Amino acid sequence: SAVISQKPSRDICQRGTSLTIQCQVDSQVTMMFWYRQQPGQSLTLIATANQGSEATYESGFVIDKFPISRPNLTFSTLTVSNMSPEDSSIYLCSVYMSSGNTIYFGEGSWLTVV
Amino acid sequence: EDQVTQSPEALRLQEGESSSLNCSYTVSGLRGLFWYRQDPGKGPEFLFTLYSAGEEKEKERLKATLTKKESFLHITAPKPEDSATYLCAVQARADSWGKLQFGAGTQVVVTP
Numbered sequence: 001s002a003v004i005s006q007k008p009s010r011d012i013c014q015r016g017t018s019l020t021i022q023c024q025v026d027s028q029v030t031m032m033f034w035y036r037q038q039p040g041q042s043l044t045l046i047a048t049a050n051q052g053s054e055a056t057y058e059s060g061f062v063i064d065k066f067p068i069s070r071p072n073l074t075f076s077t078l079t080v081s082n083m084s085p086e087d088s089s090i091y092l093c094s095v096y097m098s099s100g101n102t103i104y105f106g107e108g109s110w111l112t113v114v
Numbered sequence: 115e116d117q118v119t120q121s122p123e124a125l126r127l128q129e130g131e132s133s134s135l136n137c138s139y140t141v142s143g144l145r146g147l148f149w150y151r152q153d154p155g156k157g158p159e160f161l162f163t164l165y166s167a168g169e170e171k172e173k174e175r176l177k178a179t180l181t182k183k184e185s186f187l188h189i190t191a192p193k194p195e196d197s198a199t200y201l202c203a204v205q206a207r208a209d210s211w212g213k214l215q216f217g218a219g220t221q222v223v224v225t226p
Binding site for chain 1: 145146148150155156157158159160163201203205210211212213214216217218219
């Protein structure tokens with residue numbers, strides 16, 4: 001298994017500002033991902049965080065809005081830029097473990113934009 | 115387009131009253147079907163991965179089964195601590211290993 005730590009766990013943000021979420025894993029993993037869970041809805045994949053290269057974004061998500069860094073095999077950040085109330089969501093970091101084909105999630109970062 | 119539908123949306127059970135949750139899926143080549151449990155304000159907790167029709171997996175009071183079109187999560191003699199939202203997700207062969215498409219979830223409440 002993997003232990004995934006996210007910071008911050010919760011934050012209240014002002015409209016128009018940006019916030020960076022950190023994700024730390026307790027072991028080296030090849031694949032890291034960022035998901036979004038909007039209020040009352042299920043999870044949607046934002047992007048794959050690639051180590052040493054640009055992230056791969058899903059349809060509907062762009063780098064200018066959600067820049068992602070992956071400096072090494074245990075750490076990634078997601079920035080939510082120029083926030084609006086529609087960005088109020090839980091943002092979740094996940095990792096893929098090839099042994100067992102398992103995908104684990106962090107506890108999430110709950111952002112409220114006011 | 116891949117699609118995952120869970121039913122019912124919500125389920126209220128008495129302690130000890132067994133029931134089943136349904137996950138119907140359409141996917142162009144299933145690599146795996148995942149079940150997660152999510153408590154309020156928490157990230158999803160991994161329960162099972164199923165790969166082929168006929169496969170079954172168990173964990174405590176939970177048992178997951180898979181057919182070619184759907185999966186069931188059976189909760190046997192549930193306890194209040196089984197109250198949570200249960201999420202189903204598919205992993206398609208055409209996608210990267212870490213990409214999951216989730217259903218909307220079934221919110222389960224177990225009362226004493």
